[in-house]
Amino acid sequence: MKIAVFSTRSYDREYLSAAAAANASFKASHHFSFHEVHLQPETLHLTKGYDAICAFVNDQLDRATLQSLKRGGVQLIALRSAGYNNVDLIAANELCLPVARVPAYSPQAVAEHTVALILTLNRKIYRAYRQVREGNFSLEGLVGFNLHGKTVGLIGTGRIGTAVAKILGSGFGCKLLGYDVEPNRGCRDLGMAYVSLTELVANSDIVSLHAPLLPNTTHLIDEQTIALMKNGVMLINTSRGSLIDTQAVIDAVKTGKIGYLGLDVYEEETELFFNDRSLEVIPDDVFSRLLTFPNVVITGHQGFLTKEALEDIAETTLKNILEFAATGKCRNLVRA
Numbered sequence: 147m148k149i150a151v152f153s154t155r156s157y158d159r160e161y162l163s164a165a166a167a168a169n170a171s172f173k174a175s176h177h178f179s180f181h182e183v184h185l186q187p188e189t190l191h192l193t194k195g196y197d198a199i200c201a202f203v204n205d206q207l208d209r210a211t212l213q214s215l216k217r218g219g220v221q222l223i224a225l226r227s228a229g230y231n232n233v234d235l236i237a238a239n240e241l242c243l244p245v246a247r248v249p250a251y252s253p254q255a256v257a258e259h260t261v262a263l264i265l266t267l268n269r270k271i272y273r274a275y276r277q278v279r280e281g282n283f284s285l286e287g288l289v290g291f292n293l294h295g296k297t298v299g300l301i302g303t304g305r306i307g308t309a310v311a312k313i314l315g316s317g318f319g320c321k322l323l324g325y326d327v328e329p330n331r332g333c334r335d336l337g338m339a340y341v342s343l344t345e346l347v348a349n350s351d352i353v354s355l356h357a358p359l360l361p362n363t364t365h366l367i368d369e370q371t372i373a374l375m376k377n378g379v380m381l382i383n384t385s386r387g388s389l390i391d392t393q394a395v396i397d398a399v400k401t402g403k404i405g406y407l408g409l410d411v412y413e414e415e416t417e418l419f420f421n422d423r424s425l426e427v428i429p430d431d432v433f434s435r436l437l438t439f440p441n442v443v444i445t446g447h448q449g450f451l452t453k454e455a456l457e458d459i460a461e462t463t464l465k466n467i468l469e470f471a472a473t474g475k476c477r478n479l480v481r482a
């Protein structure tokens with residue numbers, strides 16, 4: 147199969163190429179062509195003559211794109227992500243265009259990044275780092291709080307939510323609340339109490355989001371949910387930007403209702419993330435406003451970016467392609 151790989155950076159190319167080189171069956175009959183650009187209407191011509199597309203979170207796989215891909219002879223969409231909110235699955239199903247994903251790659255990568263954001267905010271590591279480099283050893287303004295004994299509310303307790311629960315429950319001694327449409331026993335065994343969304347946000351010192359982006363989770367955190375939260379709550383989102391209404395969150399940071407905000411994802415990240423824009427003017431006023439707060443820490447969708455996760459992603463992507471090429475099926479297909 148000839149596979150056009152979109153939205154690649156050096157690390158994608160390195161890990162996919164290494165996995166391909168180490169796999170004799172893949173090397174024999176499949177070939178990756180790497181592109182830095184996103185897949186979108188302007189870049190569709192790059193898919194001409196290819197049998198499969200390998201895409202990431204900000205590639206645009208809407209109905210029109212899928213129709214063009216199908217017309218051009220593409221047989222498989224192999225996502226390098228767990229999330230698939232950027233794919234019109236109903237259209238893919240109608241077009242009989244299978245979509246495979248990497249359902250579980252090192253959930254610890256994202257879980258540990260979540261905890262990194264919590265500690266960065268709570269212990270004001272970003273301020274301390276800058277101050278000490280400037281020879282300022284004053285501790286004024288650096289008072290944090292212990293995580294031990296605090297209540298953490300996890301919205302979504304699948305693979306990543308469970309990994310966060312293990313670190314914060316067993317490691318830090320936090321009390322755990324969970325909200326999930328399908329509660330799991332593993333989390334209950336960690337001492338998590340499953341409650342309603344309302345109860346969770348009202349009783350948590352830290353709220354962390356680990357649910358997928360779906361129509362019913364879009365803006366799950368909005369003005370109403372925020373109003374129920376404790377004053378000075380910490381809100382963390384390493385899942386998908388549109389789980390929160392960014393403007394409502396900004397308003398709450400301004401009033402102090404939200405005391406700490408840690409984001410690895412942003413609603414309009416497609417136009418910003420994964421590129422060096424340090425010499426450009428950022429045209430997004432909402433994002434720019436977020437950057438002005440001293441109690442907001444943002445990373446550019448790097449939760450997945452560990453060696454282990456990149457190896458897992460590359461391995462599973464290869465397996466998905468090999469399985470599909472050999473059998474016309476794939477166990478990691480996403481259903482509409």
Ligand code: NAD
Nearest residue numbers: 229302303304305306326327328356357358384385449450
């Ligand atoms: P998962 O499928 O294992 O878990 C998701 C959980 O959310 C499930 O338990 C599910 O029942 C629950 N859920 C579904 N709908 C819900 C709803 N309406 N309300 C509450 N809970 C609901 O997924 P995961 O591997 O834990 O990943 C979670 C999310 O993390 C992904 O969807 C993706 O968006 C995000 N993610 C981010 C990064 C990153 O780099 N920042 C990397 C990987 C995944």
